[in-house]
Amino acid sequence: MQLAMMHRVSKRLRALVGDRRANTAVEFALAAPALFLFLFGIIETGYALWMQNALDYSVAAAARCASLSTSQTSSPCGPSGGNSQVTTYAASESGASLDNTAFAYNSAAACGCQVTGSYPMSLDIPWANFTVTLSSSACIAPPPQKNCAS
Numbered sequence: 268m269q270l271a272m273m274h275r276v277s278k279r280l281r282a283l284v285g286d287r288r289a290n291t292a293v294e295f296a297l298a299a300p301a302l303f304l305f306l307f308g309i310i311e312t313g314y315a316l317w318m319q320n321a322l323d324y325s326v327a328a329a330a331r332c333a334s335l336s337t338s339q340t341s342s343p344c345g346p347s348g349g350n351s352q353v354t355t356y357a358a359s360e361s362g363a364s365l366d367n368t369a370f371a372y373n374s375a376a377a378c379g380c381q382v383t384g385s386y387p388m389s390l391d392i393p394w395a396n397f398t399v400t401l402s403s404s405a406c407i408a409p410p411p412q413k414n415c416a417s
Contacts, residue, residue, distance in 0.1 A: 379408030
């Protein structure tokens with residue numbers, strides 16, 4: 268009797284080993300965590316690069332605007348508004364979710380009109396949360412006989 272039972276169990280095990288219907292699901296379950304980590308890592312890295320590009324563009328545009336501002340022109344970062352007007356202009360030029368507190372303006376820098384930006388960003392990659400600080404700086408000298416917006 269025991270031999271018959273062993274034969275039935277052995278027969279079922281051989282049938283189970285030969286069954287290939289669930290191989291795809293098992294392989295996907297093993298590969299999915301690495302695949303999703305890679306995919307979301309690429310998405311977050313792309314977002315970080317886009318934010319860095321927005322920061323670079325906005326500080327360059329604000330430094331250029333501040334260097335060309337004079338008391339005769341009505342520039343968006345003109346002389347009457349000073350620091351807050353230049354940083355607000357930088358935030359409006361970013362095209363991203365940056366506000367004017369991310370920027371700083373120095374009209375008395377040795378190189379000319381200097382605008383700096385800094386943005387702490389959390390990279391939400393599954394199983395690994397990183398925080399990076401994106402930063403950028405631009406300094407443009409005003410034309411001769413002109414000063415930076417103050």
